[in-house]
Amino acid sequence: MKSRLNQCASLFTTTQHLTKMKTSIVSIAALVFWGCAAPVQGPKPDAAIEAPVPFAFVERDGVRLPRYDLGQVHPSHQVRPEVPIGEQRLLGEAIIRVVVTPEGKIGVLEIRKSDPRPVIGDSAQKAVAQWHFPIVKQDGVPISYVVDVIVVFAGPDTPML
Numbered sequence: 001m002k003s004r005l006n007q008c009a010s011l012f013t014t015t016q017h018l019t020k021m022k023t024s025i026v027s028i029a030a031l032v033f034w035g036c037a038a039p040v041q042g043p044k045p046d047a048a049i050e051a052p053v054p055f056a057f058v059e060r061d062g063v064r065l066p067r068y069d070l071g072q073v074h075p076s077h078q079v080r081p082e083v084p085i086g087e088q089r090l091l092g093e094a095i096i097r098v099v100v101t102p103e104g105k106i107g108v109l110e111i112r113k114s115d116p117r118p119v120i121g122d123s124a125q126k127a128v129a130q131w132h133f134p135i136v137k138q139d140g141v142p143i144s145y146v147v148d149v150i151v152v153f154a155g156p157d158t159p160m161l
Contacts, residue, residue, distance in 0.1 A: 051066065051136050069147075074134070075134075077130070087117075093152050095151075
């Protein structure tokens with residue numbers, strides 16, 4: 001048991017370091033894969049951050065919005081998806097696109113991918129709907145932005161964020 005705790009602590013420290021370096025969500029997902037439930041800490045609720053360099057841009061309703069990686073805009077509150085009843089051994093992935101308003105609230109949630117079954121995307125969408133994102137300011141003005149959240153279901157009771 002102690003070696004498992006040491007392994008988790010080591011992975012958590014490595015993940016915190018990698019996250020500060022703005023790496024991809026894969027480094028965060030590695031934590032959950034090893035069965036470590038340590039959360040990645042984000043800013044305080046309603047905290048504002050200066051706009052980082054966008055990963056890409058997304059055209060939405062005629063407006064060009066910056067798209068960020070979770071490593072750039074850490075949610076201050078995350079809820080892990082529930083593994084659907086009877087689907088504990090289902091392997092798959094969901095991608096949820098989140099449009100965050102200038103107030104840091106979730107404006108739109110869209111299932112971009114739910115493979116191999118729709119129940120995975122539904123479960124991920126319900127969890128992500130409860131997340132809290134930071135307010136992002138560009139030149140002192142709050143802006144809307146987009147984040148794609150990848151959730152991987154990798155076996156019994158282990159949805160990865």
